[in-house]
Amino acid sequence: HRAKAGTDQTAFFDTVMGESATQSFRVERDLRHALAHDELCLHLQSLIHPERGTIGAEVLVRWKHPVFGLLYPNAFVPIAEESTLIVELGSWVLTEACALIAVEARAGRELRLSVNISPRQFRQRDFVPRLKTLLAESGAAPRQLTLEITEGLFLHEIDEITARMNELAALGVRFSIDDFGTGYSSLAYLKRLPIHELKIDKSFIQDAPDDPNDAALVETILSVARHLQLDVVAEGVETEEQAAFLSRRASVIHQGYLYDRPEAAERWLERWRQV
Numbered sequence: 001h002r003a004k005a006g007t008d009q010t011a012f013f014d015t016v017m018g019e020s021a022t023q024s025f026r027v028e029r030d031l032r033h034a035l036a037h038d039e040l041c042l043h044l045q046s047l048i049h050p051e052r053g054t055i056g057a058e059v060l061v062r063w064k065h066p067v068f069g070l071l072y073p074n075a076f077v078p079i080a081e082e083s084t085l086i087v088e089l090g091s092w093v094l095t096e097a098c099a100l101i102a103v104e105a106r107a108g109r110e111l112r113l114s115v116n117i118s119p120r121q122f123r124q125r126d127f128v129p130r131l132k133t134l135l136a137e138s139g140a141a142p143r144q145l146t147l148e149i150t151e152g153l154f155l156h157e158i159d160e161i162t163a164r165m166n167e168l169a170a171l172g173v174r175f176s177i178d179d180f181g182t183g184y185s186s187l188a189y190l191k192r193l194p195i196h197e198l199k200i201d202k203s204f205i206q207d208a209p210d211d212p213n214d215a216a217l218v219e220t221i222l223s224v225a226r227h228l229q230l231d232v233v234a235e236g237v238e239t240e241e242q243a244a245f246l247s248r249r250a251s252v253i254h255q256g257y258l259y260d261r262p263e264a265a266e267r268w269l270e271r272w273r274q275v
């Protein structure tokens with residue numbers, strides 16, 4: 001994304017990266033305004049199964065900033081995570097995602113979406129009841145929604161987290177471990193929690209065809225997934241070499257610039273509806 005960043009955006013990044021309390025406060029204030037004034041939007045990026053083709057998409061939030069242009073999440077999600085703003089942002093994203101699933105369902109199309117959930121968002125006391133209400137009111141089928149969580153979520157209050165995940169999984173909601181392999185938690189959680197999918201971090205995929213260590217790590221993750229009967233998504237597939245490396249293994253779902261870049265939800269949906 002850096003290549004796309006213009007001067008204005010660079011200035012914004014400098015502001016953000018300055019990280020002084022006042023600067024964070026400014027971004028927070030602007031983001032609050034953005035939430036209230038429709039400046040956020042969703043981009044979608046395809047999830048591609050080797051035999052079944054596009055099986056869904058990951059939802060990625062963007063900020064159409066009036067001055068700085070299109071901002072990527074690394075410019076504002078970390079700041080939102082410092083406060084409860086991430087809860088509002090995350091809730092907006094979930095609401096929009098469920099609306100998309102429901103609209104497509106009414107037209108007879110089964111859209112599966114994966115939504116990124118911040119640990120702080122998932123830890124909100126009312127996260128589960130609110131999501132249940134949202135699913136019921138939107139009419140989105142729970143099994144078409146995958147929540148992408150990270151291993152960091154399992155570091156504290158694991159019993160409470162387990163109970164919440166079980167409650168949602170019982171409805172049909174799926175759980176995916178994002179950036180799998182980059183966290184610090186033990187693998188023991190994989191057998192205790194209702195997890196359906198592992199997303200191999202793009203840092204492993206990037207060098208896997210040439211770097212024997214990365215290749216070994218990917219193989220190990222695939223083997224763990226096979227034994228535990230979990231789906232696997234490889235993120236950051238950029239080259240034919242990486243795709244070929246993964247295709248030698250059964251049924252890994254691919255995601256990456258080789259297939260498409262994240263694009264505005266409406267445009268992605270137009271393409272998806274054609275096939």
Ligand code: C2E
Nearest residue numbers: 060061072073077093116117118236237238255256257262
């Ligand atoms: P992530 O969930 O790991 O998302 C994958 C990121 O990799 C996305 O960046 C995507 O655009 C990028 N990507 C996809 N294919 C390729 C590829 O082939 N090569 C490379 N180099 N990158 C690729 P993006 O959209 O900038 O999002 C960055 C992170 O921001 C996400 O990482 C996720 O952690 C977070 N994020 C995005 N949307 C949301 C949201 O709605 N809520 C929360 N809490 N976090 C979000």
Ligand code: MG
Nearest residue numbers: 058116148178
């Ligand atoms: Mg993700």
Ligand code: MG
Nearest residue numbers: 178179199235
């Ligand atoms: Mg990821």
Ligand code: MG
Nearest residue numbers: 178179201202
């Ligand atoms: Mg990542």
